[in-house]
Amino acid sequence: MIRLGVPSKGRLMEQTFDWFADRGVRLSRAGSDREYAGRVEGVEGVSLVLLSAGEIPRELAAGRIELGVTGTDLVREKLAGWSSDLVEVTPMGFGHADLILAVPDCWRDCTDLDDFAAIARDFRAEHGFRLRIATKYHRLVRAWLSAHEVADYQLVDSQGATEGTVANLTAEAIADITSSGETLRANNLRILDEAPILRSQATLFASRAAMGPAMDALIARLVPPQADRSA
């Protein structure tokens, strides 16, 4: 049996159900909205597991599910060396979001990462502690700042409502996912004029350890070889 892990709520779950339905595989919840068991129709040998999007990378790597849908951001953040455990089967064309670094809109002299690095250096000298960046993407943000030689900062963990931390005076800047930009604007934050730390979208992943004839057949059914996998 191939266990398929799918986000248990919201738009990501609905769009995942639609993506599979377009390929003749009907996924549904077994019971009420609160029940996290599911049904699979239209293909044999697959069972559905409804999970938090954030837990799907770990469940794949641990071998508790063989296939899973989640954002590329969550896989790269949660699994160091993710590609040794997981195979990226196909991007799914929804759940697009950018991981970005944003500063208060009123920091007029901070437009790019060079400005940010200079402000971070001065901040430490002036305040006696490092400038705080609120985020849940610790691994990705650290790696990106290190690659750009920005060192005078500290990460503050924020697992939700991250854009509120600046107004609440628990951070000076934030690194989070954005799509429409509305949450940033509503919180008077502005994205640095740089390429995003990461461009993410919902993606179908398989556990490398689960690759074999049954998995190959299922993948061929979902993503026909002639289809463009890089879309």
Ligand SMILES: Nc1ncnc2c1ncn2[C@@H]1O[C@H](COP(=O)(O)OP(=O)(O)OP(=O)(O)O)[C@@H](O)[C@H]1O
């Ligand atoms: N505004 C958005 N637009 C598009 N995609 C988004 C947006 N916010 C988050 N995502 C993507 O959705 C996925 C799930 O995000 P997140 O972990 O925040 O989910 P959640 O709904 O809080 O789920 P859970 O708390 O159950 O893990 C991530 O891959 C993320 O990139």
Ligand SMILES: O=P(O)(O)OC[C@H]1O[C@H](OP(=O)(O)OP(=O)(O)O)[C@H](O)[C@@H]1O
């Ligand atoms: O650019 P926008 O379209 O405004 O979207 C960005 C928001 O969406 C996500 O939050 P989500 O609603 O998943 O809640 P969270 O803050 O609990 O992660 C993300 O963390 C941002 O807060």
